[in-house]
Amino acid sequence: MVKLIEGIPIMRPYIDLDNQGYWDAVKNHKLVLQYCTKCNRFIHPPRPMCPTCRSQDTMEWKESSGKGILYSYVMFTSPKMAYPAYELPYAVVLVELEEGVRIVTNTHEIEPDEVQIGLPVEVMFEDLPDGQTVYRFKKREA
């Protein structure tokens, strides 16, 4: 459902050593999550220390199933508060993944009135003309 307006770049993620693995995977059309092998726990957003066991060397990137449910959403309808690169309206959604963490993302081929809390969704990737890859979520069978 997100349509880009030509000529306006969309903002790029800020990538540093703490989250590089995450965005590198996105480039390869994979959704990975930070995982602490000591606590057997997924962590998101990526960070330099496991907040539970406080080790800095037990974390690895583990691929996510990419499946989740829509936990909350924001519908951008007014140009005053929206980013100009997207055609209005567009939805920003918070997806709760099966792994138990949530991520902020956009929707793909979901009509505005279908965007509802509880909707089952799964990840898809899109390569944009400017060379970056973004992940979005589309409907799936529950």
Add this chain to the structure above:
Amino acid sequence: MAIDSIKDKAAIVGIGVVDFSTDIGRTEWYTACQAIKLAAEEAGVNIDDIDGMVKSVDDGPDPTYTGKGLGIDNLLYHSENHWGTSAMMNAVHAVAGGLCNYCVYYQTAHRASGPEKCISDFLVAREFRDDSLDMVRYDYFSPFGLIGEPGYVAMMYRRYMHETGIKPEQLGWVPIVASENAARNTNAIFFDKSITIDDYMQSKLIADPIRELDCAPKVDGSIAIVITTPERAKALKQEPVIINSVASGYALEGQNYTSYTRDVITDLPEMENMAKELYRVGGMGPKDIKVAMLDDTFAPYVPMQLEALGFCGKGEAPAFIEGGDKIRVGGQLPVNPDGGEIGQGRFITTRIVEAVRQIRGTSTNQVANTDTVLVASGAGGPADGMICRKE
């Protein structure tokens, strides 16, 4: 109900230092978490019990993000201060005032490899500043090429040379003694041996009269300091270092490094005001101080601080530093036995760490029987400082 004074109401119980480097290869977020973990372990404080965090605005991720890495919930006190090590003052108020139990003061800065080490070309506009004099001032300086701190300091130092007659052969002893001290300190990566006065005189005049060796080099590092009350300190692992007094100072017409509109631009009135308060609160005087940790981000500030803090009379500082004997370990007033910022790189909290080590007796360049250390920061701008002592 208020307390009359913060004298002896707080103590430093742990320090965590991530090894300095010119390219640390980690994010600031990473090393901030690392330093706090080290400090908590050294102190014997459970990370879950940390309930206060303070830092300088410019250095490192803020408490919420750092706490997110550390998994610290329920932080009862957090504060970000702008100038020097003035965040220390808030930490002391917070533990002395019963706002929190264990406050961490952390500084994380990767100035050598660049704090903005962003791998992607993240699109970001520059922050828009409103009409503050701070910016107006740069409007007045930048078109003329007066850009950067060495230049700002050089303008003042030229005048200082003119008014006091200090010669490069005298000021040179500040970096010389710093290099001697740094050569003994394994965490000071910039000198493995002492320089000579000839080396100094040949050092490049980057903003004449400021030489390259007058400036603290950029460095990557991360330091955390745990502060609590002296009572709580008793149950912990380390011998506590009591904060006898802490103060900050400001004076009229102040601008960071560029207070050119004052009648006299060659003294440090902020530092003088701070020192008065520091000695008043602590009930001490310059004579009680065994080691001085002075702000040597730029060398000319060292003689100026010696005068402002009362370690020598007005106009006596050039002679005081000449030859270095009085400011070396074993001298009348050892200054920055760890090599200071000139020796270790630009990192303000190193002064607090060395103060703690001197009092514990664990410095790489230990001054015998150190029981009181003065720490000063913010030379050339709003100043702050503390006196710490042995229990």
Add this chain to the structure above:
Amino acid sequence: MFDEYLARRYRTTTRPKKEHYLVKDSAAIVGIGATEFSKDSGRSELQMVCEAVKAAVDDAGLQMEEIDGFVRFEMDYTDEMHICSSLGIPKLTYFAECGWGGGASCSTIVHAAAAIAAGVAECIVCYRGMNEASGRRYGRIPGTPSIMTAPRDHFGSILPFGHCTPPGWVAMFASRYLHEFDATAEDLAWVSVVCREHANRNPNAIFYDRPLTVQECVEARMIIEPLRLYDCCVDTDGAVAIIVASAEKAKKLKQKPAYIVGATQGNATEGELMTSYYRPVISGLPEAWYTGQELWRVTGAIPSDVNVAQFYDAFSPLIPMQLEEYGFCDRGKGMDFCRGGDRIRLGGELPCNTSGSHLSEAYLHGMNLIAEAVRQIRGTSTAQVKNAELSLVTGGLGIPTSAILLRN
């Protein structure tokens, strides 16, 4: 997951002892000053701050030379050094700054009160000045003149999805709140309507002469679902200054002191700048809960002791959420508390936001709320609560927050 949220780790046993809390009653707010509130001030933020400080000093009956400390918002573009150069304040012994936008409002008082309790200063100015309506909205996005100044890690992971403004960030958890507790737009409208009723009594309020009905609220333009026009605060140009002095000094000054019984900050794990979406439950404000728990603990007061409250209301859903988090009602009952408006308007069980607050008076990052709380203690509010003994103010939400409790 819900249980984990309710079992938050607030543990009174590991906090400093109550009697060690030295801020209690050791400082008071003695002066308040403000510029006019407008949509276009026509002057710089620095100038407005100077005017507000001067007004506050006059209000307190102080001399400018007696000011010896400053606490600023980290987000404020004017710094204390330059304010002093303009006002001719010769010497400061204390300066500090507080982060997190509106979350800093009561934090400034926390810092000032702690410094005064510690004896390092006697008269401290806390201030905020912003040309938010005419100038640089910090909510604007890159490409336009200004950007949101957010920590970059968090910034970088949500902006690529066009999620770029505070109303949007708040809408994400607000819609979850409304969803979980079946609240309607009409329910929410009562919050805005009551604030407007109070603003209609306050000549300094931007919406002084503009009444508002529930009908208008629910029919208003949608800004970002579920937030409509009147659910959002009013962009304002202006400045407010608050002077905190030691209790001893306060007795000798012109105004009736508003004693600071308690001033606390709170910060919960997994926090971000209004996008703390990764917690088990996002339909609450754990920072506010922590702040409240600590406030009640150190002051010994309980919510029902409070006579009047100024809740930070950048967006209307934040008021019912805070009523829950600060313990004025049970979880999920905040909307019931507001419905119909009777319990929160003047004369009700807990009169809230009696100046019209951010939704209808002016949006000065919480500092105008502190001024109103002080007026309630002095007895000079335009919507005065009779015999107001205890007056509560809270700081910005969705971020590390703060709160103060003032007494007569």
Add this chain to the structure above:
Amino acid sequence: MSVEYNADQKIPHPAMWGVLYKSSTPFWDGVKEKRVMLQRCKSCGYWLNPPRPMCPKCRSQESEWVAAKGTGKIYSWVTFNESPHSAFKTPYEAVLVELDEGPRIVSNVVGINSDELEIGMPVEVTFEDVAEDLTLPKFKKVG
């Protein structure tokens, strides 16, 4: 010596973000008309330098802008041997001039060798168009 610029680099402009700050606009407007304008308190005559919205002496907010004579003395200077900005060719000097009226301003010198420069040297203002949209007040030897 005079400052030499690298032609392909943009000299820092006082309107750093595209607009001048309100408090310094009269100064830069004056420079365009080849005058050095200074802000003075209307009620007590105190120089407000750098410009500010209130007089620190009497706290009046009424101020006026007056043209300086343009003469003064070198108060201090810096020689940059390492350029902090790509527009400036090294070496060059930045000077702090104490105007005869009292206020000090940062500037550059024109036609004065660095070995001639000394504290107390009398100088007078001269205006240099350094870019299409930028004129700067600089100082040369008197006479």
